[in-house]
Amino acid sequence: MKLTLKIWRQKNQSSKGAFESYQVEADEHMSFLEMLDVLNEQLISEKKSPVAFEHDCREGICGTCNLVIDGRPHGPSQGTTTCQLHMRSFKDGDTIHIEPFRARSFPIIKDLVVDRTAFDRIIQSGGYVSVNTGQAQDGNAIPIEGNTAAKAFDSATCIGCGACVAACPNGSAMLFTSAKVQHLGLLPQGKVEHKSRVQKMVAQMDKEGFGFCSNVGACEAECPKEISIDNIAAMNRGFVGSMFSTEE
Amino acid sequence: MSLTGLFLITFLLVHLIGNLQLLAGDEGQAFNIYSDFMANNPLIQGISKGLYLFILLHAIQGLMMAWKNKKAKTSKYAGGRGSGSWASKNMALLGTLVLAFMFIHMGDFWYKIKFDSNSINAVSYAGLDHEIKDVYSKVMETFKNPIFVVAYLIGLIALAFHLGHGFQSAFQTLGLRHKKYTPAINFVGLAFAILIPLGFAILPLYMFFN
Numbered sequence A: 001m002k003l004t005l006k007i008w009r010q011k012n013q014s015s016k017g018a019f020e021s022y023q024v025e026a027d028e029h030m031s032f033l034e035m036l037d038v039l040n041e042q043l044i045s046e047k048k049s050p051v052a053f054e055h056d057c058r059e060g061i062c063g064t065c066n067l068v069i070d071g072r073p074h075g076p077s078q079g080t081t082t083c084q085l086h087m088r089s090f091k092d093g094d095t096i097h098i099e100p101f102r103a104r105s106f107p108i109i110k111d112l113v114v115d116r117t118a119f120d121r122i123i124q125s126g127g128y129v130s131v132n133t134g135q136a137q138d139g140n141a142i143p144i145e146g147n148t149a150a151k152a153f154d155s156a157t158c159i160g161c162g163a164c165v166a167a168c169p170n171g172s173a174m175l176f177t178s179a180k181v182q183h184l185g186l187l188p189q190g191k192v193e194h195k196s197r198v199q200k201m202v203a204q205m206d207k208e209g210f211g212f213c214s215n216v217g218a219c220e221a222e223c224p225k226e227i228s229i230d231n232i233a234a235m236n237r238g239f240v241g242s243m244f245s246t247e248e
Numbered sequence B: 001m002s003l004t005g006l007f008l009i010t011f012l013l014v015h016l017i018g019n020l021q022l023l024a025g026d027e028g029q030a031f032n033i034y035s036d037f038m039a040n041n042p043l044i045q046g047i048s049k050g051l052y053l054f055i056l057l058h059a060i061q062g063l064m065m066a067w068k069n070k071k072a073k074t075s076k077y078a079g080g081r082g083s084g085s086w087a088s089k090n091m092a093l094l095g096t097l098v099l100a101f102m103f104i105h106m107g108d109f110w111y112k113i114k115f116d117s118n119s120i121n122a123v124s125y126a127g128l129d130h131e132i133k134d135v136y137s138k139v140m141e142t143f144k145n146p147i148f149v150v151a152y153l154i155g156l157i158a159l160a161f162h163l164g165h166g167f168q169s170a171f172q173t174l175g176l177r178h179k180k181y182t183p184a185i186n187f188v189g190l191a192f193a194i195l196i197p198l199g200f201a202i203l204p205l206y207m208f209f210n
């Protein structure tokens, strides 16, 4: 299949970027990233600079393959990362726009690569358990109700990719932050520090310059792990609760 | 945001119920007595001061938030308009339209009733020991002008979309989300967003065509 790619090229953070047009011959069995590999081989053999894009696991678990494809973070298919997207989702002769995540708190490093260390700092501010939980536990040593375990697991599937921020018209990081807060706060080891964790992580999120949530719901629609905005409501509830709490 | 919004929603309901007395078919007697009561009852006057404060608070907070959110996003994407409803992404625009409408509305009625008594006649009813303002005739007269009718309809359409997103959004912001109740909240919100502006819209239309 023959494709026209309009790819965002930008030298570094301070330079101005623009879309550039490329032709590429792809196979429908290729993944989207393999198609870009083909393009880069082509550019290298023409002695041009290859397109910088991030990738690592190529199996949907690391959260680095962050591209916006035709206006949608991780492209057109539901509940998948860019690396899991295949060229059979496109047709011969298609024109595809590929650009980086756009948010003030995710500055562009080069081409399609953005700096997502703001997420790391949100995790550092409270996304941990500091009480001693001892050795690895026996399977059922700590009783956890099945429904709660399932909810915590669903929240824990967030891979920290940042598509929620990229999709949000406010550049808000509420879906990511709430997924992390709920993942830890629902389980007995994490519950202990839940109130202070909510406060600290929300404060760090605001400090990083992410926008305020106005419940548009674009995050949930674009999240490759289909994290629900139930998490956001639950974190809001926790935040309100922690404001009236006398605990430190 | 959510608390002031919910307060304004309650106000809308009370305001509409009061105004529907315009349709009572009694040449405005019920409505005029109600207006007089609202204008002179100290409790209602106290609440209305709170209402002005909440409208300002809600508008200022909303606009500041919208401005900060615009800064948090660097640019739009090429190709594709993105997920999320149109109303949810244009709350500040819709709110500003509602605010502009409220200023016109206050200028038409509130200002004239309160500070420009020459423009309003007095009426007396059997059983009342003093004359009261004939607000009913003032409303009738205003809505004979098609420009006002159209301006009101635009304001009310903006309100409908603002509420269409805002009603359920306020519950989500407060963390009130539940498998069983959220669909009910969404349903009530949608019904509210349609019925309340529709109820308000009936008044100018009825007066214009009668």
Ligand code: HEM
Residues within 6 Å of the ligand: A213, A214, A215, B001, B002, B003, B004, B005, B006, B008, B009, B012, B058, B059, B060, B061, B062, B063, B065, B066, B091, B092, B093, B094, B095, B096, B097, B098, B099, B162, B163, B165, B166, B167, B168, B169, B170, B171, B173
């Ligand atoms: C009768 C009038 C109004 C009612 C009933 C109303 C109601 C609401 C409600 C319930 C929300 C959702 C709050 C939340 O999710 O936290 C909201 C949001 C909002 N309102 Fe209003 N509003 C009114 C007038 C205005 C005015 C005059 C403005 C500004 C000029 C405004 C600007 C906004 C903005 C920007 C938001 C978005 C914030 C968010 O999504 O959280 N509103 N409104």
Ligand code: SF4
Residues within 6 Å of the ligand: A063, A157, A158, A159, A160, A161, A162, A163, A164, A165, A175, A176, A179, A222, A223, A224, A225, A226, A227
């Ligand atoms: S919530 Fe979803 S979109 Fe956001 S970082 Fe986690 S996996 Fe990515």
Ligand code: FES
Residues within 6 Å of the ligand: A054, A055, A056, A057, A058, A059, A060, A061, A062, A063, A064, A065, A081, A082, A083, A084
């Ligand atoms: S490359 Fe790891 S999730 Fe796509």
